[in-house]
Amino acid sequence: MPQNSAARTPAAGAEKSAAQQATDSSKALYGGKSTRRVTVRDLIAAKERGEKWPMLTAYDAMTASVFDEAGIPVLLVGDSMGNCHLGYDTTVPVTLDEMTMLSAAVVRGTSRALVVGDLPFGSYQEGAVQALRSATRLVKEAGVGAVKLEGGERSLAQTELLVQSGIPVMSHLGLTPQSVNTMGYRVQGRGDEDAHRLLRDAKAAEAAGAFAVVLELVPAELAAEVSRSLHIPTVGIGAGPDCDAQVLVYTDMMGLTPGKMPRFVKQYADLRAQMVSAAQGFAQDVVGGTFPQEEHTFH
Template identity: 55%
Template sequence: MAITIRKLAEMKRDGEKIPMVTAYDYTAARIADAAGIPIILVGDSLGMVVLGYDSTVPVTMDDMVRHGRMVSRGSSEALVVVDLPFMSYQVDAAEALRNAGRLMQEGGAHTVKMEGGVSIAGTVRRMVDAGVPVMGHIGLTPQSVNALGGYRVQGRTKAAARRVLDDALALQEAGAYSVVLECVPAPLAKVITERLTIPTIGIGAGPDCDGQVQVFHDMLGLFPDFVPKHARKYAELGSDMTRAFEWYAEDVRNGAFPSEAESFTMNERLLVELLGEES
């Protein structure tokens, strides 16, 4: 049965933890969907792990629409959430609504995700009133990495913790159906989770959130450049793939690939006739 935002609310109410992973293409979405992952996020993290940028800032609406379309074609059961990229919703609510519409109409998104709290609450309300389900994202907001001075845990001081809590409450009040807490101290994430009636999804926010999200490439060992503290590797596919390519290259060089089993046959009499015609 396809996952809906109502189902997520039921999972929080029943104390059922919510696993969420990122995916950026058709094949990855099929794998996550087959594993029973209820939420697939097409994150703007694709800027780093797929497009090779050093942050999410250069990611465009066209990038998100294209990858959202790939993932939506590969998923049949999961709720597909697509990030609104940097500067696609900050200018004004009307532009945000138009861009969210693109993600849903062209990109196949079921819902969109936006970074920010109190500052974007009015835009979230406008979008929800127009029929666009919104997942919030607070704490460490990667699109604001330049303003934050780097990738740092948010909410460690009393004032900072108050800001994160206020952001969470503002998003809930504005109609967001869920909120991601990124790089927030675990005790603060626990308090927020208890205060909110909507599900919290943690990434580097401890075990007490209603759900967790991990980046596809981090958890499968596909992105060796940097592994965040909050990531856990469940496989080492990067090294496995390197060995597979090395094995393939060796087989090509020594003539072991392709073999007769990987080759196609024909009626050799026809080939003899063809060569005879040429002579």
């Protein structure tokens, strides 16, 4: 009898494991069965399951609706809109009014994705009260489910007050574009001192209540160490394969951004070439008198 009992034990365990796997699959952030709005708790649960997930930027309702339909669970209304949507040279000029307007458009274009709105430069640096005032606008007027801000230890007071006030916070470490005038565009966290500082920032952000940490332009080995050290998910952009999630600026990955792409960008389409071709085709039809034709005309 003991031998038979022991023989049955692994089978029962395997059956439970299979059932658990099926449950986890149904809860998956990408490809799962849930149609409700994704929450920050879902992201932390995915970390516990060891599930990786994608995040993309979006700046308008139409693009957001496409990504929502594609099943992307998290959309970031990034201050990258300054470069790729509003025509600024950097993210620094982006205003809270612009962020609020475009975040609201993204929210209106989605039904499932968690929408995270960036706090732009100058909207939280004065301190926690300013950060709360700015974040409240994004939550109340735009309807975002969370906000993102740059900095670890230097933004702890802001993070703590926002979380205590019921506003989920995603931290952003490594290359922080709002600080481009002081740090430039270069990999962050190289060298023991800088690596320790970044790891300390990540742990401080988690302790302050952040639900996730973006790691931008960070050596892969350091990003892996940070990911292992935190209970909250890490979101990589130029930070190697071991982060819990990955994010790209959608105009980069869709091939809309002109010029040479950063090393960490993978292009999944060439929409710029397709749009140029379509515009030229329309122009040629108009000039040649072949558009509009009868089927495009009212009488």
